[in-house]
Amino acid sequence: MKLLQVDTVAQAREKLKKAIQGLEVKVQELPVEDALGKVMAEDVHAEEDVPGFDRSTVDGYAVRSADTSGASENLPTILQVTGEVEMGCAPTHGIGPGECMYIPTGGMLPPGADAVVMVEYCELFSDMEIAVYASVPSGGNIVYRGDDLHSGRVALAKGTVLRPQEIGLLAALGKQRVQVVKPWEITIISTGDELIPPGGEMNPGKVRDINTYALQAVAKKTGLEVCGCHVLKDERDLLKETIWEAMRESDIVAVSGGSSKGRKDETASVIGELADGELLTQGLALKPGKPTILGYDASTETILLGLPGHPSAAMIVFQLLIGWLWEDRSGQKKSWPIPAELTVNIPAAPGRAVCQTVQLVRDEDGRRKAVPVFGRSGLISILTKADGYIMIPENQEGLKKGETVDVFLI
Amino acid sequence: MKLLQVDTVAQAREKLKKAIQGLEVKVQELPVEDALGKVMAEDVHAEEDVPGFDRSTVDGYAVRSADTSGASENLPTILQVTGEVEMGCAPTHGIGPGECMYIPTGGMLPPGADAVVMVEYCELFSDMEIAVYASVPSGGNIVYRGDDLHSGRVALAKGTVLRPQEIGLLAALGKQRVQVVKPWEITIISTGDELIPPGGEMNPGKVRDINTYALQAVAKKTGLEVCGCHVLKDERDLLKETIWEAMRESDIVAVSGGSSKGRKDETASVIGELADGELLTQGLALKPGKPTILGYDASTETILLGLPGHPSAAMIVFQLLIGWLWEDRSGQKKSWPIPAELTVNIPAAPGRAVCQTVQLVRDEDGRRKAVPVFGRSGLISILTKADGYIMIPENQEGLKKGETVDVFLI
Incomplete structure (x- = not known):
């Protein structure tokens, strides 16, 4: 039995964070009315009192x-x-x-x-x-004059996500444009001889290409910009060339593939050749998400990511690593999970964290309940039935019925 | 003392719902990759088993x-x-x-x-x-073949909000396009002789136009499309003509103004003339949000909305009425509030609901606390300090410290 030196999610996050710590945060200037949902890249000071008079x-x-x-x-x-x-x-x-x-x-x-x-x-x-x-x-x-904002004070701090009320505040300050964190640009590559695009004709053994669409959507929801998508046959040279091309214009290149014989190792070895030195992470202690690969290339300033082939696993790993890194990097507040009471015991083997999808429901008394959505690994419909997920840490042997758990919405 | 026959939020919602009940939901077809966040307008059936083989x-x-x-x-x-x-x-x-x-x-x-x-x-x-x-x-x-989805079954139901996983599922089904609910189009009108646009020079007594920007952003966040914005001087004929023009191309026309002498009554009377018969609502039993006006014109199928001049009140009323109506109309699931423990008593007079803005924090033990953000009415900075709001119903005399309240994120 082959044992990989796998990382916990926390270890993988730390390695990613360290790899990009020298990078400057890229900034772009937007008209205030186009900045909804963006992250502020500067402190904005009030240049006038608001209100300007009593x-x-x-x-x-x-x-x-x-x-x-x-x-x-x-x-x-x-x-x-x-x-x-x-x-x-x-x-x-x-x-x-x-x-x-x-x-x-x-x-x-x-x-x-x-x-x-x-x-x-x-x-x-x-x-x-x-x-x-x-x-x-x-x-x-x-x-009174200045009750809302005093001239010279910081009105909105760097890292603030611009909601409608912050847009309103910028207007109140007379701002027409605002400096925001430029979203990372990502190229998404799906590999597999078996992949058929949505419109294409199906043949025995073929499957529809899901990941290109699902990962584009996850990236957009995270706040990133998708600058390219490629669906490739399983050819090592083609994969390497496509990743290399993508590295010149992208901040992240994410490769997801099925996992035919040797293909996983091949993605790892290609990413290894293109990244600086060795891979950051070669396997996650997470269910689902084990076949995750991380690398970083300093010359092009690109994060290289090998994702599991299963769409659900790929989406979850993307959110846990890249979603986390983007929030951390752009200085955003973490989002609030929803507490709920677990309706059944969930067993888990220690040594590997489990990301368990759940539905949120209310019982007759209005209490929030988390109902696990179980199903065979690799089913995409599980994620569509789920409202969120709970994390069972790697040092825990499962969760008990009736426990209050934090549900992170997906 | 002038008493208005005001409506509760629930009454105003019911009247709006009833007014538009005969309207057909408009539908648009989008490429799957552009449909993130949209609401499905059709049941999508699986036309093939997913997976297509064991x-x-x-x-x-x-x-x-x-x-x-x-x-x-x-x-x-x-x-x-x-x-x-x-x-x-x-x-x-x-x-x-x-x-x-x-x-x-x-x-x-x-x-x-x-x-x-x-x-x-x-x-x-x-x-x-x-x-x-x-x-x-x-x-x-x-x-097994069909474990994810059986051919002929409903894979995604009407009213589903398309998250990344649903986009993935549509791809798995071979769908290239999807029918979604066409967002309502809204025209936003701000009135007031005192309004100065963000770039303009300030003079004594003038204030910056906030509502045009804040309401555009709220509308976009709600999922609507902004088809026009107007900033008008206080002239009755101009207001009436602008609303009437906007009614031909909009599903909603929202007018917010300061409230100089007689202006509130004028907005109400103009909306009354343009709406069918009498106004639906002329005042809300809500703090903030009392000067809210609702009307409906069946010939142009337009909702007419008069909003408070205070930006915070205007945003909150918009979210409580139009946000609610859009969720209800497009069949979306309600979003989940976050339970938290109130840190102080909040008094409230019965007969009028209170929308109290709060900050969410965690104490040393990790418990969620809701800390009210108090401040004089009309300050825009209150909303930027808040994570959400709690509602104190009109039949309740306030909330006690230590009570668990539902925080709706804003």
Whole structure:
């Protein structure tokens, strides 16, 4: 029985991380409206206060709060209306004791005022006078200049993933463009004499090419850019030449193949020849995912990845290694797993981690349950039935029914 | 004090759902590789069995399992090797008792064989003979024809969101194109004399246009397509004309404005004139989100939406109403909230639901905590500090510290 010196997922991650540690993070500049989902490559400082002036948060009357002290429904305070703040303009004058001005939501607070009474608590007596039926504390219904962001401060930090609210904040800061981490470019290569493209005619022994499509989609979902796809016959020279070509324009070259006799070793040896020195990893202590190969070439700055031929295993390994590396590299927050109660025991042999796919369901009481999706290795339909996966570490002999596990969505 | 007849979020949702119930779901056909994240508009049936033949899941020898019965490390069984299954080809012959054939992972099982022994448990004596050191049950290391998918069965149901694994499954079925739900097209209109675009120069009283950018991003994240954006001065005729133009090409027209004197009423009255009959909703019992207006025009099949001027409120209302409606309409599964323990009491007045933004953190023991992000209404930075929100229903008087709450990620 042949024993490979396999790595744990953590070891493989460390080796990858170390291999690329000298690489500069590539940056690209995008219009703010095209940056949704991208990762910020710079700290963005506020160059102006937001808001730029003290603003009312309601429609109402700008007042001196002291003037409203003690006002109630039974005992209103009468104030003199000296004018109106126009939206988008500086107030034409300030207010003195016993005076007030109408102010719309978002309007600029006039000098002398320190609060706004909501219009709902006021009654207009004449064009010149209102009754105020409630008191308002100093600062009431106002946001002050710089409450959102102070000029000079870091508004959004490097590594932030741009969600709609961050896009909004960039707009609030007057930014039209933003520096984001340039996605890695990846070439995907599938090898196998048996592969037939989706439209092609099937013959006995042939199978449809799944990995080219599944891995493209995983790469896109991870945030990478697919710069090329190749489906190759099983020929060593062709494979080597195609990988070498791809290394010149890609940050990652991922090769997945079935595993006909000797083919696995051949992919490993080709990657070994193209990578610097020896392979980083030659086998993962992970089920599924054992036949995983990692190499790195410094001259072209390319990660070389040999993936299992089974589509499910290839997708999971891609997510665990390249997905992790991209998050780590671009400084993103890790995503939140969903806790759920395991519905059955899951046995696992120590020495090898297990990535177990599960469905998430709610029982009658609304509790989250993780129901393992079992099936023979290599079935693609298992992943389509699953909502996520749980990891059983290599030093653990399985999980017990009723345990709370962390489900990572896929 | 003016009282509006406001709707709860649930009531507003029901009214929207009812308004559009007669509408046909629009469908578009996409190449499989471009369909990531889209929602399937058809059931996809398997037109061929997947796999199309009985396959080996390992590199090894195809055997009759009965021949290996009792084989062990100490007592191997000797079998005659009659040939090799070539990848991508039908086997040239079958095997009889005492015979075996080499078979690669993914290879087609030869007639007569009912199991595969992994190569790791075999030793080649000569070109013609192997010793087998382990027994294998019938069906061992095989996936049978149709194990993944049986021809004629539904492989992927309408309403499925296409993740990488579903893209892979479509490829496995030989599909090149897939019918997906055509995203709604939305026009976003921001109104206000005070609005300055990101590049523009600021003057006292002016504010940056945030909503056009934030709402575009929310719409895209929801899965919709933005077909137009307009930033308008506060002119009733211009607003009405712009909405009317947009209704001809959009499924949704969303208007957000600040709320200068009378402007809110004006947006409501313009939407009222353009919608069929009366408004669906004129105010939400939700904090933030009260000044929300909903209408529907059947002749152009357009949803008309008036949103609060505050960017955070506008984004939250958009997600709660339009995001919900799109998920419901396209038949998607609801996303999973993340349970977490509330770190402080949150008071809430009954009669109005509260959407409270929170940060998710882990304490020293790894427990998930939901830390409310408080701040004055209308600050955009609150949403950028938050990971998600929790909903306090309108019939509840707040939440207690230590309660487990469901956090919906934003």
